[in-house]
Amino acid sequence: MTPWNYPLLMAVWKWAPALAAGNTLVLKPSDTTPVSTLLMARIMGSVLPPGVFNVVCGERETGELMVGHPTPAMVSITGSVRAGRQVAEGAAAGLKRVHLELGGKAPVVVFADADLATAADKGKHRQGYKPVKVAVSVGNGRIRSVLFYKGELRKGAYVDIYVGSNFD
DSSP: OOOSSSSSHHHHHHHHHHHTTTEEEEOOOTTTTHHHHHHHHHHHHHSOOOOSEOOOOOOOOHHHHHHHSSSSSSSEEEOHHHHHHHHHHHHHTOOOOEEESSOOOEEEETTTTHHHHHHHHHHHOOOEEEEEEEEEEGHHHHHHHHHHHHHHHHOOOEEEEEEOOTOO
């Protein structure tokens, strides 16, 4: 099961290892972004035997039916923590292997003209890992300021400062 963001790449990251290991697969794209996955399935269907690369579209209930079906030996999902819990609970009943990639990892991007207090405040509402990307033109003084604000997020929060080009 793949998320709405980066639907094509996230799908490839799911199916490529499965096919390389000799498995068949059923891929369920996000109900909001299924088109690229369906196009990919059409292309893959032109080079793979029938039944090797399969796509099922639908909403949450479709995913629940897939997880609960006795055939799959493994379930992989990239999504929210809530969705991951539901998948893990459903897969546990059948003792299926599970791969969960959960939670947001959206970076906070800080440019030279950014209001640091606002940038840090917006970053507080993101869950889990909190990378901060700082444009190289911002300079070291601004990086120290961002670290100060980010340090107030919560105890144990992980902050990764990357200094580079705006185009990296």
